[in-house]
Amino acid sequence: MVNDLSLIKNKKALAWIKEQIALCTPDKVHVMDGSIEEIRELNELLVKKGTFLRLNPEKRPNCFYTRTNPGDTARVEAATFICSKKQEDAGPTNNWMDPTQMKKKLHALMKGCMKGRTMYVIPFSMGPTGGKISRIGIEITDSGFVAANMRIMTRVGTEVLKVLGTDGEFVPAFHSVISPLEPGQKDIPWPCDLKNRYIVQFPETREIISVGSGYGGNSLLGKKCFALRIATVLSRDEGRSLAEHMLVLGITSPEGKKHYITAAFPSACGKTNLAMMNCSLPGWKVTVVGDDIAWMKLNKDGRLYAINPESGFFGVAPGTSEESNPNALRTCEKDAIFTNVALTTDGDVWWKGLTDQPPANAITWKGKKWTRGVDDPKELCHPNSRFTADISNCPVVDPAYHNAPDGVPVDAIIFGGRRESVVPLVFQSRDWNHGVLLGSSVASERTAAAEGKMGELRFDPFAMLPFCGYNMADYFSHWLSFPSKTDPAKLPKIFHVNWFRKENGKFLWPGYGENSRVLKWIIDRIEGKENSAVETPIGYLPTIESLDLSGLDIPKEDLKKILTVDVDAYLSEVQKIREYHSQFGSHLPSKLSAELDALEARLKQAKN
Numbered sequence: 001m002v003n004d005l006s007l008i009k010n011k012k013a014l015a016w017i018k019e020q021i022a023l024c025t026p027d028k029v030h031v032m033d034g035s036i037e038e039i040r041e042l043n044e045l046l047v048k049k050g051t052f053l054r055l056n057p058e059k060r061p062n063c064f065y066t067r068t069n070p071g072d073t074a075r076v077e078a079a080t081f082i083c084s085k086k087q088e089d090a091g092p093t094n095n096w097m098d099p100t101q102m103k104k105k106l107h108a109l110m111k112g113c114m115k116g117r118t119m120y121v122i123p124f125s126m127g128p129t130g131g132k133i134s135r136i137g138i139e140i141t142d143s144g145f146v147a148a149n150m151r152i153m154t155r156v157g158t159e160v161l162k163v164l165g166t167d168g169e170f171v172p173a174f175h176s177v178i179s180p181l182e183p184g185q186k187d188i189p190w191p192c193d194l195k196n197r198y199i200v201q202f203p204e205t206r207e208i209i210s211v212g213s214g215y216g217g218n219s220l221l222g223k224k225c226f227a228l229r230i231a232t233v234l235s236r237d238e239g240r241s242l243a244e245h246m247l248v249l250g251i252t253s254p255e256g257k258k259h260y261i262t263a264a265f266p267s268a269c270g271k272t273n274l275a276m277m278n279c280s281l282p283g284w285k286v287t288v289v290g291d292d293i294a295w296m297k298l299n300k301d302g303r304l305y306a307i308n309p310e311s312g313f314f315g316v317a318p319g320t321s322e323e324s325n326p327n328a329l330r331t332c333e334k335d336a337i338f339t340n341v342a343l344t345t346d347g348d349v350w351w352k353g354l355t356d357q358p359p360a361n362a363i364t365w366k367g368k369k370w371t372r373g374v375d376d377p378k379e380l381c382h383p384n385s386r387f388t389a390d391i392s393n394c395p396v397v398d399p400a401y402h403n404a405p406d407g408v409p410v411d412a413i414i415f416g417g418r419r420e421s422v423v424p425l426v427f428q429s430r431d432w433n434h435g436v437l438l439g440s441s442v443a444s445e446r447t448a449a450a451e452g453k454m455g456e457l458r459f460d461p462f463a464m465l466p467f468c469g470y471n472m473a474d475y476f477s478h479w480l481s482f483p484s485k486t487d488p489a490k491l492p493k494i495f496h497v498n499w500f501r502k503e504n505g506k507f508l509w510p511g512y513g514e515n516s517r518v519l520k521w522i523i524d525r526i527e528g529k530e531n532s533a534v535e536t537p538i539g540y541l542p543t544i545e546s547l548d549l550s551g552l553d554i555p556k557e558d559l560k561k562i563l564t565v566d567v568d569a570y571l572s573e574v575q576k577i578r579e580y581h582s583q584f585g586s587h588l589p590s591k592l593s594a595e596l597d598a599l600e601a602r603l604k605q606a607k608n
């Protein structure tokens with residue numbers, strides 16, 4: 001057994017790693033140092049094994065293409081568990097199992113699971129290595145694909161081990177595809193064990209064990225598992241922190257004034273696009289700090305500051321085009337990994353929406369030859385096909401991503417979902433607590449990012465339904481505690497948006513770069529611009545006049561539809577929210593029920 005454990009000086013880490021080696025019996029152990037040579041060799045190895053295909057270096061230098069097992073393409077929420085000692089602490093929205101029982105079950109699967117494979121030990125930092133808000137994890141995995149992706153998505157290597165020292169804290173994160181190889185057995189490009197997929201968080205001991213799946217959302221454990229599920233628990237305990245499913249963007253006005261905004265939308269509902277959009281409004285510029293996760297903390301000055309704990313984008317490919325998101329396209333021109341998109345005959349990639357027409361010939365994400373005019377375009381790429389790209393390659397990366405390890409001050413927080421009806425384009429909450437009600441009642445039509453029925457409307461509080469590591473109602477309480485921890489006037493203003501109103505199957509709002517008009521209105525509100533809104537029962541809405549619509553061709557009737565509160569529809573929405581909240585029983589904070597009652601009273605009054 002080759003083994004360079006000498007790199008690991010941390011006592012707890014060494015003991016944990018040795019334990020996993022004894023349990024999983026890998027052929028080799030490789031501790032990642034994060035060097036360029038190391039990742040080059042790993043990519044080559046993955047090419048040799050058939051997991052990666054090197055894309056045409058003239059078109060996409062240092063880029064790789066991979067296809068998952070067709071059954072392993074998205075997060076599996078049914079197999080995602082929060083294993084706290086008490087079920088009550090996981091709450092009614094999480095799958096739960098007793099931690100001891102779960103470990104027994106997992107250990108049975110883990111026994112000998114890395115036979116014939118290399119165990120990669122990946123020391124990683126979420127947030128700038130050594131940063132005050134940053135945290136360290138160590139992922140163990142038998143998937144080279146995961147190791148290569150982690151190298152893009154997080155800060156990996158010896159620097160992290162240095163910061164960890166001999167006694168530092170880390171989150172142990174175990175991953176295996178559970179596909180041991182017998183001597184002489186040939187490996188396959190995408191090993192996984194579909195019947196034994198478990199993505200498990202142990203909030204009390206801050207551990208992660210994920211087995212069976214290789215898909216990024218299930219296997220890149222720094223992301224949803226650590227930076228959200230475990231970090232929500234750490235943030236609650238710390239008291240003045242939040243770990244959120246939010247993008248972080250900077251927006252600069254033509255006069256050069258800059259604001260930072262975070263936004264929480266469920267998976268595949270527009271975070272990556274908003275985070276790096278090209279503003280259609282002349283002179284406005286958006287820069288990206290992060291596109292998926294924000295760690296926020298109250299600073300000594302009383303304001304909330306945000307960092308992006310990641311160092312890459314794991315973005316949804318379909319819909320990404322020169323029109324919709326040129327900056328994402330620039331970001332994945334080199335050093336990127338593409339999963340489950342179509343392969344073109346000249347060794348490049350294609351996905352739905354990249355160009356109006358698919359190429360004449362291609363190979364589908366399932367590896368089948370495809371001809372335009374003969375085969376079904378739906379076969380080309382998976383709706384949850386993804387690119388993994390380095391944030392440093394993004395042309396609009398915000399300087400603060402590199403220079404502000406303690407974060408950027410947040411002026412506004414936006415919630416949103418995919419709602420074809422009822423919910424207006426944008427509105428502002430009355431205050432923080434009303435904003436928490438908005439967060440707690442986010443609902444969205446299901447997307448391909450998780451296995452399940454697409455299009456179905458479900459509640460997804462704070463866009464955190466699959467990502468909250470403890471009782472969701474206790475998480476509401478944590479949010480409600482912030483005005484008592486600082487001067488409430490210093491907290492960000494809270495907004496709700498909906499880019500997805502539809503009529504006759506067509507979007508009423510053009511979205512993408514045009515969303516800059518909504519951001520401009522939000523800034524007007526932050527700055528207290530006069531006559532910028534009307535008060536309605538659900539909060540402050542823009543008037544048609546207060547939205548900058550210069551140069552936008554949109555029918556006035558359509559605008560009216562997306563800027564009007566349908567009181568009856570909202571009254572029935574209130575009933576649904578009440579029913580949804582009722583599952584939390586005595587955990588539901590009374591402040592939140594009071595906010596909902598007040599909303600209902602305002603709606604009823606508007607009706608009379």
Ligand SMILES: Nc1nc2c(ncn2[C@@H]2O[C@H](COP(=O)(O)OP(=O)(O)O)[C@@H](O)[C@H]2O)c(=O)[nH]1
Pocket residue numbers: 265266267268269270271272273274291315316318319320324499500507510511512515
């Ligand atoms: N209609 C419409 N679609 C959008 C908008 N923003 C993003 N999308 C689409 O929604 C899907 C997911 O977007 P993405 O930004 O990757 O979502 P994320 O998973 O939340 O980061 C993609 O297919 C996008 O093209 C928008 O403003 N309007």
Ligand SMILES: C=C(OP(=O)(O)O)C(=O)O
Pocket residue numbers: 074075216217218266267268269271292314315316449450
């Ligand atoms: C990585 C994911 O997130 P998102 O769609 O929010 O980018 C995912 O849901 O698997």
Ligand SMILES: [Mn+2]
Pocket residue numbers: 268271272291292314315316
């Ligand atoms: Mn995204």
